Amino acid sequence: MTTDTITEGTPKTGTPVLEATGVTMRFGGLTAVRNVDLTVNAGEIVGLIGPNGAGKTTFFNCLTGLYVPTEGTVSYKGSVLPPKPHLVTKAGVARTFQNIRLFANMTVLENVLVGRHTRTKEGLWSALLRGPGFKKAEAASHARAMELLEFIGLQDKADHLARNLPYGDQRKLEIARALASDPGLLLLDEPTAGMNPQETRVTEELIFAIRDQGIAVLVIEHDMRFIFNLCDRVACLVQGEKLVEGTSEVVQGDDRVIAAYLGTPFEGAPGAEEVAEVEAAEASGAQSNTSTEGNAQ
Ligand SMILES: Nc1ncnc2c1ncn2[C@@H]1O[C@H](COP(=O)(O)OP(=O)(O)O)[C@@H](O)[C@H]1O
Numbered sequence: 661m662t663t664d665t666i667t668e669g670t671p672k673t674g675t676p677v678l679e680a681t682g683v684t685m686r687f688g689g690l691t692a693v694r695n696v697d698l699t700v701n702a703g704e705i706v707g708l709i710g711p712n713g714a715g716k717t718t719f720f721n722c723l724t725g726l727y728v729p730t731e732g733t734v735s736y737k738g739s740v741l742p743p744k745p746h747l748v749t750k751a752g753v754a755r756t757f758q759n760i761r762l763f764a765n766m767t768v769l770e771n772v773l774v775g776r777h778t779r780t781k782e783g784l785w786s787a788l789l790r791g792p793g794f795k796k797a798e799a800a801s802h803a804r805a806m807e808l809l810e811f812i813g814l815q816d817k818a819d820h821l822a823r824n825l826p827y828g829d830q831r832k833l834e835i836a837r838a839l840a841s842d843p844g845l846l847l848l849d850e851p852t853a854g855m856n857p858q859e860t861r862v863t864e865e866l867i868f869a870i871r872d873q874g875i876a877v878l879v880i881e882h883d884m885r886f887i888f889n890l891c892d893r894v895a896c897l898v899q900g901e902k903l904v905e906g907t908s909e910v911v912q913g914d915d916r917v918i919a920a921y922l923g924t925p926f927e928g929a930p931g932a933e934e935v936a937e938v939e940a941a942e943a944s945g946a947q948s949n950t951s952t953e954g955n956a957q
């Protein structure tokens with residue numbers, strides 16, 4: 661793992677890389693993310709957890725320009741990010757997706773080269789259509805792409821078609837492609853989803869190695885062992901709100917986090933009142949159903 665070019669311009673450990681302030685995202689009547697603040701500092705791995713539907717991916721989409729937040733601001737290294745995905749990538753924020761998005765019929769190497777398009781003068785279409793400009797830029801990017809494949813452990817499969825890779829390798833390739841844009845911050849949306857325990861361990865090591873290259877990491881995952889091993893800090897979203905944030909030790913011992921995962925409402929939880937009302941209505945409904953059934957019999 662000898663990638664040293666990424667560390668250029670790396671801010672000092674501890675200075676904020678990402679600052680999201682008051683991020684709210686509404687879809688019609690649904691507030692998927694509500695007033696979320698989150699900071700990721702240089703040198704950190706930060707985890708984002710929360711039950712399904714908590715708003716984690718929506719929050720990522722707000723950070724990466726895929727969605728324009730209804731309210732709030734997102735800054736990277738002190739500048740507000742433009743609300744366009746390619747400009748966010750260009751600014752230095754790269755991501756992977758919850759559902760793998762690779763060019764299935766391109767080779768492993770080509771997928772990584774496409775990931776470099778924000779760092780070359782040639783655009784994405786030129787890369788896809790393999791025009792003369794792309795070929796020139798490709799020569800310059802080739803060594804860097806191979807270096808990344810080596811870093812990720814896929815150098816021997818550079819010529820394989822992406823679709824022929826085993827699932828765990830496809831996830832790794834997504835990470836290599838994201839790294840190809842030379843980010844200062846990497847956002848990973850469920851990088852170990854569907855992986856076996858051994859693949860998960862390899863991914864954990866890979867994320868530590870990425871952090872050691874000077875890239876801050878924000879990672880969404882459901883695998884708690886993975887998250888609490890990996891992260892310096894963890895934030896828990898529940899129903900779009902940030903419920904708890906702290907070190908792994910603090911968050912894993914927090915009753916509210918445990919309750920959120922087990923689905924047990926607790927005093928003061930977002931939506932707890934509604935849950936209580938629904939449960940009360942269901943309970944009375946169940947009683948009247950029972951009595952109706954009783955009458956019918
Ligand atoms: N484009 C969209 N339009 C409408 N609702 C959406 C959209 N994207 C996400 N949502 C809703 O926002 C909520 C949060 O979803 P999501 O961010 O995918 O949760 P998570 O990643 O935590 O599982 C869900 O209720 C989901 O249905």
Ligand SMILES: [Mg+2]
Nearest residue numbers: 716717718758
């Ligand atoms: Mg999600």
